[in-house]
Amino acid sequence: MNTDRAEFGGKDRLKGGEGMNFPFIPAGWCNRPHSIKLYIPSRTAIVLVAVENIKKYDDRMADRAAKKATA
Numbered sequence: 001m002n003t004d005r006a007e008f009g010g011k012d013r014l015k016g017g018e019g020m021n022f023p024f025i026p027a028g029w030c031n032r033p034h035s036i037k038l039y040i041p042s043r044t045a046i047v048l049v050a051v052e053n054i055k056k057y058d059d060r061m062a063d064r065a066a067k068k069a070t071a
Helices: 051-070
Strands: none
């Protein structure tokens, strides 16, 4: 979800940003082993998901859709 999209009342300035990946930076920061850098405009919402969890979620949603279709 991109809160800057027009359908959510935004100005539609960040076209296509929803599918972007932000790889971790192996250099540590603040006593942590990894970090990422993000451009975060004001009045935004961000949901970060580990790439390996996306397939699990997609599989779970496909299973739910299949069960619903057969019910």
